[in-house]
Amino acid sequence: MCLALGAFGEQDVASVRAALGKQGLKAKESVSETGGRPTGKHWVYLPPAADRAAANTRSLELKGKGFDNYVVANEPNKNALSLGLFSQESAARAFVAKLSAAGITGADIESRGKGIKQTRFLLDGLEPAEAGAVRKIAGQWPKASLQTRRCQ
Structure with missing residues (x-):
């Protein structure tokens, strides 16, 4: 199973990274910047x-x-x-x-102002127990989405 967790602002990335690491999970990080408008x-x-x-x-x-x-x-x-x-x-x-x-x-x-960096964590080849751990981690950030994705 493959999952995508995010997107997280810069203030949360280190905490999510640590939570995944604590469970022995390795994720690729996909960083994008929302451009467009200055901060006003x-x-x-x-x-x-x-x-x-x-x-x-x-x-x-x-x-x-x-x-x-x-x-x-x-x-x-x-x-x-x-x-x-x-x-x-x-x-x-x-x-x-x-x-x-x-x-x-x-x-x-x-x-x-500048665009806002957003990071998604991409997890591949998860066993059911690992996917459950990711779901628990996702629950710590209610605004974050957790999506099943095609494995790379």
């Missing part, structure tokens, strides 16, 4: 300045005009000015318009 956050920022001193000068200028911000310390956006993270793209665009009205140009919006 929109970052408003000013692109990186030439160096930290220039970024600090620009930061003070924005604070003087009433705009909170912070200088990004790490790559890939080192010395950029982070101005806010918005859940609605329309709110991010409105904020950029507000910046422009205050004479602050060059602000950009970047959609944040």
